[in-house]
Every structure is written in structure tokens, then in C-alpha cells.
Amino acid sequence: MIGFLGTAIIVGSLLIAAWAGGCALRRRDPFLVVLVAVVVTEVVVVVQAVTAVVASFNGQPADAPGLFFGYLVAVVLVLPTALLWARAERNQFGSLVLLMGGLVLAILVVRLQQIWGTPVG
Amino acid sequence: MPDDARRRGPGRVLIAVYATFALAATARAAYQISTRFSDAPVAYLLSGLAGLIYVLATVALVRVGRTWWLVAVAAVSIELLGVLVVGTLSLLDRASFPDETVWSVYGRGYGFIPLVLPVLGLLWLGKTRPVRS
Numbered sequence: 199m200i201g202f203l204g205t206a207i208i209v210g211s212l213l214i215a216a217w218a219g220g221c222a223l224r225r226r227d228p229f230l231v232v233l234v235a236v237v238v239t240e241v242v243v244v245v246q247a248v249t250a251v252v253a254s255f256n257g258q259p260a261d262a263p264g265l266f267f268g269y270l271v272a273v274v275l276v277l278p279t280a281l282l283w284a285r286a287e288r289n290q291f292g293s294l295v296l297l298m299g300g301l302v303l304a305i306l307v308v309r310l311q312q313i314w315g316t317p318v319g
Numbered sequence: 320m321p322d323d324a325r326r327r328g329p330g331r332v333l334i335a336v337y338a339t340f341a342l343a344a345t346a347r348a349a350y351q352i353s354t355r356f357s358d359a360p361v362a363y364l365l366s367g368l369a370g371l372i373y374v375l376a377t378v379a380l381v382r383v384g385r386t387w388w389l390v391a392v393a394a395v396s397i398e399l400l401g402v403l404v405v406g407t408l409s410l411l412d413r414a415s416f417p418d419e420t421v422w423s424v425y426g427r428g429y430g431f432i433p434l435v436l437p438v439l440g441l442l443w444l445g446k447t448r449p450v451r452s
Binding site: 287289292298299302 | 339
């Protein structure tokens with residue numbers, strides 16, 4: 199697990215959550231900038247996931263592989279799922295779904311770092 | 320009221336929360352049961368049951384039609400009963416619940432969302448009750 203990528207994902211997911219929350223307060227669907235933030239964050243997530251898988255096969259095995267890979271799959275899927283579900287309805291409720299997606303991703307990454315044994319940061 | 324009223328507006332957010340809990344509770348229970356079932360069989364089986372109820376509630380909320388509405392009402396009611404019973408048992412009989420489950424102490428480990436969620440679910444289902452055709 200590369201520490202700074204994990205931090206970048208947490209920052210990105212919290213930005214998404216905050217921005218989407220702002221859109222929800224204004225009773226509208228997510229601004230384009232939120233969608234760009236989702237795509238960029240997801241790219242970092244995929245890079246991080248691939249790095250983690252490679253590292254776990256190269257002498258840095260996770261303590262609990264089943265748990266670790268379970269979290270990894272969830273981390274990769276959460277933003278695309280949230281985005282699809284949010285875009286099906288273009289109003290403040292779509293923004294709230296993205297707000298949730300951002301928060302869930304942040305929580306998952308923190309848990310993933312605990313399992314991997316890398317301190318947050 | 321349109322057919323898909325249950326998954327529109329606030330329902331969309333509610334379903335997102337349900338789906339998150341379906342995944343979290345099912346995955347957690349599967350992990351607990353597969354790695355250390357004998358530590359707390361009652362707690363882990365209840366944890367697994369909680370996961371399945373969340374899955375059923377999520378599916379029923381997404382699907383259209385009166386039958387699925389009834390399934391959703393049943394699942395969410397069992398969920399409310401479950402969080403109240405398991406929450407109370409986990410306070411009275413700590414020995415049977417040595418490890419946290421999603422419904423332990425009324426879902427304290429999950430910010431008490433498991434306690435609030437079924438109430439919101441029932442309110443939403445009441446609001447989107449299908450008309451008899």
C-alpha cells in the first residue's frame with residue numbers, strides 16, 4: 199500500500215462528498231466538476247489497487263488476505279456504482295448518493311490501511 | 320403514483336444506504352463465520368441473518384410492484400425487530416456477543432444508523448404504499 203496514494207484517495211473522496219453535499223444543498227444534481235473529481239479519484243483508486251495486488255504477491259503479503267482483497271474489490275467498485283445510481287436521477291438526491299459514495303470510500307480506505315498495516319498519511 | 324416511486328427521490332438515497340449495509344453486514348458475517356465461527360456462533364449467525372435481511376430489503380425496495388412492496392415491509396419490519404432484540408441481548412448477555420456485530424448495542428459500531436434505518440424505511444414505504452388495482 200503506497201501511503202501517499204491512500205491519502206490522495208481519502209482527500210479526493212472527502213472533496214467529492216463535500217462538493218456533492220454542496221450541490222444537494224442547492225437542490226441540484228452534481229456539478230460537472232464533481233464528476234471529474236470522481237473519475238480522477240477512481241483512476242488513483244485503480245492504480246492503488248493494482249499496486250497493492252502486485253505488492254501482495256511480491257513479498258509483502260497482507261495479514262488477512264481474504265479480508266484485504268474483499269476490501270480492495272469494494273474500494274474499486276464504490277465510486278462507479280455510486281455514480282451510476284446517482285446519474286439515474288438528476289436532482290439533489292443524486293448528489294446525496296454521491297455524497298454517500300465519497301464518505302463510504304474514505305471509510306473503506308482507512309480500514310484498508312489498518313488491515314495492511316500502513317499508518318494513515 | 321408511478322410504479323417506480325419507491326426508488327425515486329429520497330428512496331434513491333435510502334436504497335444506497337441499504338445497499339451499503341447489505342454489503343458491509345454480509346461481508347463481515349461471511350468473514351467472521353469462515354474464520355472464527357466457534358468464538359461466538361450465535362452472534363455470527365445473527366450477523367449473517369442481518370446481512371441477508373439487508374440484501375432482501377435492498378432488492379425489494381428497488382423492484383416495482385405491490386408484491387415487492389409487501390416483501391420490503393416484511394424485511395424492514397424484521398430488521399427493526401432484529402436491531403431491537405439483538406441490541407438488547409448484546410447489553411444483557413455480553414458473553415454471547417464477545418465480538419461486535421452490525422446490530423450490537425443497537426448498531427453503535429455503525430453510528431446507530433442500523434437503528435434509524437428501518438424507521439426511515441417504514442416511513443418511506445408508508446409514503447409510497449401502492450394503490451390497490
